[in-house]
Amino acid sequence: MEDKVVEIIEKHRKDDAKLLAILHDVQDKFGYIPEDAIKIIARELKMKKGEIYDTASFYSFFRFKPEGRHEVLVCDCIVCHIKGAEDIIKRLEDEFKVTMGETTKDGKYTFKMVEGLGHCEESPVMMVDGKLYGNLTPDRAVEILRRCEQ
Amino acid sequence: MILLNDAQNIEDYLENGGFKALRRALEIEQDEIIREVESAGLVGRGGAAFPTGLKMKFVKNEKNTPKYVIANADEGEPGTFKDRALMEKNPYQILEGMIISAYAVGAKKGFFYVRYEYRDIAENIRKKVKELRRLGILGENIYGSKFSFDIEVVLGAGAYICGEATALMESIEGKRGYPRIKPPHSTQRGLWGKPTLTNNVETLANIPVIINMGGEKYHKLGKEGCSGPQLFSISGFVKKPGIYEYILGEKTIGEVIELAGGVDGNFKGVMLGGGASGYILNKDYLDMPLCFSDAKKRGVALGTGDIIVFNESVRIWDVLHNIARFFENESCGQCFPCRYGTKRMREIIEKIVNGKGTSEDIKKLNATARAMKIASLCPLGKSAMTAYESAMKNFHDDLMEVIK
Ligand SMILES: Cc1cc2nc3c(=O)[nH]c(=O)nc-3n(C[C@H](O)[C@H](O)[C@H](O)COP(=O)(O)O)c2cc1C
Ligand code: SF4
Ligand code: FES
Numbered sequence: 001m002e003d004k005v006v007e008i009i010e011k012h013r014k015d016d017a018k019l020l021a022i023l024h025d026v027q028d029k030f031g032y033i034p035e036d037a038i039k040i041i042a043r044e045l046k047m048k049k050g051e052i053y054d055t056a057s058f059y060s061f062f063r064f065k066p067e068g069r070h071e072v073l074v075c076d077c078i079v080c081h082i083k084g085a086e087d088i089i090k091r092l093e094d095e096f097k098v099t100m101g102e103t104t105k106d107g108k109y110t111f112k113m114v115e116g117l118g119h120c121e122e123s124p125v126m127m128v129d130g131k132l133y134g135n136l137t138p139d140r141a142v143e144i145l146r147r148c149e150q
Numbered sequence: 151m152i153l154l155n156d157a158q159n160i161e162d163y164l165e166n167g168g169f170k171a172l173r174r175a176l177e178i179e180q181d182e183i184i185r186e187v188e189s190a191g192l193v194g195r196g197g198a199a200f201p202t203g204l205k206m207k208f209v210k211n212e213k214n215t216p217k218y219v220i221a222n223a224d225e226g227e228p229g230t231f232k233d234r235a236l237m238e239k240n241p242y243q244i245l246e247g248m249i250i251s252a253y254a255v256g257a258k259k260g261f262f263y264v265r266y267e268y269r270d271i272a273e274n275i276r277k278k279v280k281e282l283r284r285l286g287i288l289g290e291n292i293y294g295s296k297f298s299f300d301i302e303v304v305l306g307a308g309a310y311i312c313g314e315a316t317a318l319m320e321s322i323e324g325k326r327g328y329p330r331i332k333p334p335h336s337t338q339r340g341l342w343g344k345p346t347l348t349n350n351v352e353t354l355a356n357i358p359v360i361i362n363m364g365g366e367k368y369h370k371l372g373k374e375g376c377s378g379p380q381l382f383s384i385s386g387f388v389k390k391p392g393i394y395e396y397i398l399g400e401k402t403i404g405e406v407i408e409l410a411g412g413v414d415g416n417f418k419g420v421m422l423g424g425g426a427s428g429y430i431l432n433k434d435y436l437d438m439p440l441c442f443s444d445a446k447k448r449g450v451a452l453g454t455g456d457i458i459v460f461n462e463s464v465r466i467w468d469v470l471h472n473i474a475r476f477f478e479n480e481s482c483g484q485c486f487p488c489r490y491g492t493k494r495m496r497e498i499i500e501k502i503v504n505g506k507g508t509s510e511d512i513k514k515l516n517a518t519a520r521a522m523k524i525a526s527l528c529p530l531g532k533s534a535m536t537a538y539e540s541a542m543k544n545f546h547d548d549l550m551e552v553i554k
Binding site for chain 1: 225226227228229230231234259261265266267268269270302304305306307308309310321322323324325326327383384385386387391392393421425426458460463464468469472473476479480482
């Protein structure tokens with residue numbers, strides 16, 4: 001862990017906007033931001049651990065615990081909402097036996113409800129591991145997720 | 151089209167006259183560029199419609215250095231997706247506008263702040279920045295001039311408030327995205343306490359256009375009270391949702407809906423200027439030209455330029471509940487009136503949606519709206535009740551039908 005985190009920090013040493021960039025890279029590497037990584041960042045950037053946690057915890061996409069293998073972001077913002085997002089959410093929750101914000105028992109998916117993915121011309125939409133799927137129906141949403149299990 | 155041209159690679163961009171404006175700009179005085187932007191009448195496309203030339207002048211006149219420029223691509227307003235489309239199709243025009251602006255105000259460093267949800271776009275902009283460095287269009291002595299400037303791309307991490315200019319600065323500095331108390335204005339003391347020019351990416355894409363055609367000529371695009379092209383995000387119940395580019399003032403709301411294929415179903419209303427902080431309007435507004443002054447005359451605003459169309463299936467209380475939940479989640483929590491008010495607003499509207507609303511609840515909502523407008527620290531709190539208030543005006547009977 002030490003080496004990897006230090007390497008990330010070195011990569012951003014010359015950046016002016018360091019902290020967010022480092023946190024993103026750490027999260028990409030480990031799947032979340034481990035406590036030990038925060039310690040190392042604090043030491044290297046001469047900050048307090050609490051300061052880093054304080055910043056990181058403000059942002060909804062930073063996470064401090066491991067999550068499912070696939071990140072599923074379901075948009076329930078206004079356009080997706082009026083175009084049927086609630087039906088999709090309900091169906092996914094039934095099908096995968098979770099509520100939004102949770103990870104499935106088998107550790108495959110973490111579901112999150114988000115506030116606008118910026119693809120409202122295709123509402124309702126969801127994003128799976130960074131890839132966008134638009135014009136969803138409840139059936140299609142389930143099908144897309146079942147497919148990435150294979 | 152002036153903004154939404156398809157020039158995703160540098161060859162296409164150069165072929166269509168790309169970076170001609172930058173080369174010209176580097177040969178003229180900083181003040182002359184600012185004068186062109188002022189005479190063009192360009193105002194910001196990030197929602198607040200502030201005169202761009204004036205903001206440039208504020209930063210240019212500051213003695214304190216170094217100065218910074220920021221391209222705001224946080225695009226957090228629900229129902230708005232035009233910055234995404236512009237960055238996908240015509241990214242170099244934004245970068246060119248940013249470099250010209252930096253030259254005009256005397257900045258050596260710029261930040262391009264992209265929301266987390268557009269991560270792939272941030273990656274692409276990063277590549278383009280490297281490419282421009284290689285070509286001598288960014289970095290030391292741009293096009294052999296004395297002007298040096300570089301750009302750092304910053305990826306956000308999920309926070310609507312970080313689109314607000316000073317919260318964005320806190321975020322770049324590696325802190326929580328708490329808006330700052332003004333004054334001082336960020337043109338005076340922005341990033342790391344230094345003069346900073348913040349512009350929306352669509353605003354920046356207009357700068358090369360102005361330099362190429364001249365401020366006076368640009369100003370003639372449009373009509374009294376608005377000039378230039380603008381991108382409109384059209385979504386909801388229309389047959390062809392998408393981004394549409396029109397000269398400001400040339401089209402009415404109704405015409406734009408028709409051009410987007412017409413209403414899917416029976417028209418009920420629209421939400422204009424932002425799917426959270428915008429206005430909920432009825433059919434009386436369909437003849438309103440999309441122009442800042444016409445909007446102002448009718449007590450509304452174009453905001454981020456989006457039009458969300460509602461058909462008969464949309465229930466207004468349900469929309470208001472969705473918006474209230476959005477604000478409750480996105481209030482940064484720094485000041486009490488907004489932190490408490492957004493929660494209360496969501497609770498009361500939820501009660502109404504569940505069929506238990508009384509006239510007492512409406513009174514409470516109105517009082518909450520007033521308090522938040524007066525006491526909130528930043529425009530998020532001040533605008534959180536705009537949707538509710540405009541809906542109460544335009545859909546009064548509809549809304550009161552379920553109130554006991
Ligand atoms: C809550 C809130 C969110 C905002 N989000 C954005 C945004 O995502 N993008 C943007 O360009 N401006 C946003 N703004 C407006 C900025 O504060 C600022 O006015 C703008 O970036 C200035 O650029 P312009 O003059 O080119 O419009 C937001 C403002 C508030 C109050
Ligand atoms: S008004 Fe809301 S968003 Fe703005 S500073 Fe206060 S709590 Fe934060
Ligand atoms: S509201 Fe869901 S993508 Fe815009």
